[in-house]
Amino acid sequence: MPGKQSRDIGTALRRGAMGRCPNCGVGQIFQGYLTLCPACAYCDQNLHAHAPAAGPAFMTVALLGLIIGPLLWVAGTVFPPDSLALALVGIVVLTILALLLLRVVKGAMLGYLWTLGLNNLRKDEQ
Numbered sequence: 245m246p247g248k249q250s251r252d253i254g255t256a257l258r259r260g261a262m263g264r265c266p267n268c269g270v271g272q273i274f275q276g277y278l279t280l281c282p283a284c285a286y287c288d289q290n291l292h293a294h295a296p297a298a299g300p301a302f303m304t305v306a307l308l309g310l311i312i313g314p315l316l317w318v319a320g321t322v323f324p325p326d327s328l329a330l331a332l333v334g335i336v337v338l339t340i341l342a343l344l345l346l347r348v349v350k351g352a353m354l355g356y357l358w359t360l361g362l363n364n365l366r367k368d369e370q
């Protein structure tokens with residue numbers, strides 16, 4: 245396993261966003277939609293130790309706010325304002341974008357936490 249100094253943040257973010265282990269880039273980090281594997285099947289990197297908790301949800305909501313804000317402004321100025329249609333389309337678009345972004349953001353945040361060496365293990369577990 246490479247030392248803490250050799251952890252490249254860009255590589256770890258990209259590997260995590262792709263659902264790959266930030267350490268080796270080969271093993272999967274998810275076993276299902278959002279459930280993390282306990283460890284990488286390829287390099288045995290402990291993945292649960294770097295689980296990002298609620299961070300991906302907050303980051304996904306923030307990103308959706310940045311994306312959907314301008315889209316709502318454009319939709320409100322270009323198309324005639326139909327509140328019901330705008331609400332229905334907005335709910336569907338937000339749901340789809342949230343489901344797509346959440347997994348990517350969780351993987352990227354796991355890679356980021358792994359790069360920094362931050363984990364949720366107690367001192368006697370490390």
Ligand SMILES: [Zn+2]
Pocket residue numbers: 265266267268269270271284285286287288289
């Ligand atoms: Zn691995």
